[in-house]
Amino acid sequence: MSALLETCHLTREFGGLRAIGDLSIAVKRGEILGIIGPNGAGKTTLFNLLTGIYPPSYGDILFDGRSITGLQPSRIARLGMARTFQNIRLFRQLSVLENVRIAYDSGLACSPLDAMLRSPWALLRERESVEASMELLEMFQLGSHVEDRAGDLSYGAQRRLEIVRALALKPTLLLLDEPAAGMNPSEAMQLTDFLRWVHDKFSLTIVLIEHHMQMVMALCDRIEVIEFGVRIAGGKPEDVKADPRVIEAYLGTEGELP
């Protein structure tokens, strides 16, 4: 009923390869949905379709009740869909503050005349953007690094900055692509608490791709499992964990999830 995001028969083919096949899933407003599946299952392709990086071969995507199929990525982002990447993709040469401000200022980035003339309106907006970005950065313990180059931050700080940058878009939906990649179990559990806090604090809906099973089980309200681009199971974490099809997809025929 109150689905924030819905895919209807979403299909994407690359040449002869079907990366996503007839996928219909719904993300409810306010939930944290986990998407799991073996490597190459099409999870990141799904994110790329949702954010408009490439159009679906077939099917439709509804965001907040309207079709966003075929829209430009920048349009979709400004409608309130933000994402992070499996391999961190910060603007390494730019300062930490600039990384955040780009997202905050998006949509008004192409009025150089306005900025050149230093209109009171432009100055006001600039101050707003700096203040709001600083506030976010301080909230995430990055306040003392605002002038540093983003590429010089520690790995953990870069991961945090990527989330701050996504939040600067003021999204309603946050897509996280393997946020725990490269983390040890205790760091991953810290990240779990952190993401739950972010979710509550910013009243977000989150879709999470993750291989770190403990984290997925602890964090997600619901899980969808895909393999070869097709949904094979879904439901509450404990049900999914016990589902024989999921166990098979992950471990072959016999075995048990951690």
Place this chain on the structure above:
Amino acid sequence: MKYLAQQAINALQLGSIYALIALGYSMVYGVLTMINFAHGDVFMLGAFFCLLLIAIVPVPFWLALIVVMGATAVLGTLIERFAYRPLRNAPRVSAIITALGCGLVIQNTTLGISPYARPMPHLLDNVTYQFSGITITTLQIIIIGVSVGLMIVLDFLIRKTSFGMAMRAIASDRATVSLLGVPANQVIAVTFALGAALGGAAGLLYGMAYPVVSAAMGITVGWKAFVAAVIGGIGNMRGAVLGAFLLGAVEVMTVAVLPSTYRDLIAYSLLLLILIFKPHGLLGKPALHKA
């Protein structure tokens, strides 16, 4: 000493014009890692637009400058939209050939309409000032002043505004910029417009300083500015300006001591020499590609 100071003023004049053009090459390379080979011809058209304008209405210099910059900005945007954007994801060679083709089309269209070089009429009362034996003209002051002014505005724009941030971000990762809500295509279009406007301004100023305007200017002068951008480190704005003033100085000093036919030989030898020791140019950094 006096002689040297005099030559320095001439070098600044030539360097300023090179710098305005070189910035256009460097900006476009910065966002798209593409050499806009048509840029020299946009510079050339700047001078022709000015000729055309004052043939229709005799406007004062400032107005001519604004109109010419506006016209070349529109031209730059059109070139980007219809010639380069469709090839954005095509192999690099196709984009280069398209850029060369655009340049040749502009150049030969101009040649068709105006087969002979034309004199540029005076737009200003050119007064000559004397300071303890060194002469400087109104024209030189205006050329250097306008160029430096435009460069300062551009530097501010790139470093301090949200447009500039978006431009620098596109240079480092275009796909991610779009995912943060920035309309990358518009930012790229504006980058072309700005570069072309600076090139147009340079065309007008060059026409006033060396008052013969011809369709070949895009190659004889425009390519020199490209050399300047490469010497400075293409993609780096301050490098483009540095390279331009350096090239201007070398050319003026060459002509001062050697026959003027040696000028291009020395200029291009300098390019080769600098690139042997600094392959990325004076201020350029080795390209950082994603692993």
